[in-house]
Amino acid sequence: MTDRPSIARLDLNLLVALDALLTERSVTKAAERLHLSQPALSASLARLRTHFGDPLLARRGNAYELTPLALRLAEHTTAALESARRVFESQAEWDPGESTREFSIYGSDYSLATAGRRTAALAAERAPGVRFRFMLHNPQIVEDAGNRLRSADGLFMPHGFLTDLPFTDLWTDTWVVIAATGHPSISERVTLDDVARLPWVFTYQSQSAFTSATRQIQQLGIEPKVEAVVESFLALPMFVAGTDRLGLIQAGLAEYATRIAAVRAYDLPFDATPIHNAMWWHPMHRRDPEHEWLRSIVAEAMRL
Incomplete structure (x- = not known):
């Protein structure tokens, strides 16, 4: 008792x-x-x-x-x-066209600027009353994703960080290196010698927060000279422009980077592991028709 x-x-x-x-x-x-x-x-x-x-x-x-x-x-x-x-608020039959539900999704600024933006645009056509709350994640949220996703609808995150949670695959991207326009040491391509010799600005640098490309650089036997860490992919070009630093961003942001800052994008001098992006969610949502609609609209948005 x-x-x-x-x-x-x-x-x-x-x-x-x-x-x-x-x-x-x-x-x-x-x-x-x-x-x-x-x-x-x-x-x-x-x-x-x-x-x-x-x-x-x-x-x-x-x-x-x-x-x-x-x-x-x-x-x-x-x-x-x-x-x-x-x-x-659950209903036996759910009509997205009549719904006013708010969906909440965590992600990096990169994933929100890509998947979040496109999802919101498509949903506005199909379900004008549905709202989205897009929230920036941090290492603590990612480490506690199993609990955090009990009160949120999803987490945009590449494979390689989470396990034991259901996911919906979305899109694949790759990495590019950016350098200031007119960089005195770089002309047509970035070399491994440049990677080892020049200073860097990273987006994340800890045991639980990192990018696959930065790990690959270390696996090549190169310890990058990190001058700055900024936890924002969208802000990173501003820390590269006008300096001799290099930076890593997703290819999907390359056009944005060259538009907002005086930087140029280059291919990496090694075969970078592709970024397999997914939306992760809690098993409690598996048979929720509203969440099933969310997963389908996110996946469709990233196929367009």
Whole structure:
């Protein structure tokens, strides 16, 4: 037997109140957010404190701070609320042309500028009421993808970083090296000697965040001289223009790079491993007709 209360006896409206309180860290602001009176939300906070046996919000001077338990709860509350919302918004028959659902997708700025942009454009033609929330990922989100994808619809990510999650293959790209227009050391092509000798700007450089091409450079016995790290493929050309640095971007961004900055794109002096891009998603969405539509529209957009 357990002393934990049955979920059947819990008021799920308290989950809404808990999420607002943990986000706003203020009864007044949380009440305003939920369009409730302050006494009503104070009553909800009292019930939550009784349930958890913890104050949740602790006054420090003129402000409130989250207790250690509240900090732990904050990691799960938003995901739980989103899951509950999806349960009650599910329909036996779903018409994308009539839907106002919002889909949330993580990705790098490269994948959002390519797959995200094209997906949103195609969806606007097929389902004008559907909305998208495109969010930049980071190493922590990728490392915790199994949990993060419980409250998001997808993650644009090349193969090689995630396992044990379902995926939908999208498109294949490759790498190019960019250098400043009129670079004094480079004329018609980039050589391995250039790769080893010249300084670089990388997009990621850690054990869990890297690009396949930078790993290949190291596997060739070359330790690149990294002068700058910028976690943005779209911003990288600005760190190359007017310098003697080299940079790596996807071929799909080469035209963009040469348009926004005084840089030129070159083939790599080795056979770079292709980038096999996919959308990764949680198994809970496998038989969700709305998510099936999302997967199909993303795949179609990248075939056009």
